[in-house]
Amino acid sequence: MKIYTAKGDQGSTDLLGERVGKDDPRIDLMGALDESTSSIGLGRAHATIDDLQPLLLQAQRDLYQIMAELAFVDELRPDVYHLKPDRVDWLEES
Numbered sequence: 001m002k003i004y005t006a007k008g009d010q011g012s013t014d015l016l017g018e019r020v021g022k023d024d025p026r027i028d029l030m031g032a033l034d035e036s037t038s039s040i041g042l043g044r045a046h047a048t049i050d051d052l053q054p055l056l057l058q059a060q061r062d063l064y065q066i067m068a069e070l071a072f073v074d075e076l077r078p079d080v081y082h083l084k085p086d087r088v089d090w091l092e093e094s
Contacts, residue, residue: 016072026070033070037063059094062087 012019013027020027037060044056065083 015070030067030070033063033067037067055094059091062091 011023012021014020015026040056040060040063044053044060047053047056062083065087069083
């Protein structure tokens with residue numbers, strides 16, 4: 001099983017529709033969002049208050065949606081990958 005691309009690194013990586021430098025702010029932000037979703041998942045695994053489960057799951061799903069938006073270049077991004085303003089408000093308030 002091949003687990004490499006054989007392209008080499010050269011300090012760049014692929015987004016959907018574009019090759020960007022690993023210092024691109026989107027890459028840094030996606031890493032931070034990925035760490036956040038992992039932390040929320042850990043919180044879900046250890047949560048003892050049942051009412052928290054759906055809230056934490058929704059937060060994870062919203063962050064995944066944001067990561068999907070970031071992965072596309074603007075002209076290739078499908079409309080379904082736009083997080084609705086009410087979801088952004090909910091995340092900011094939570």
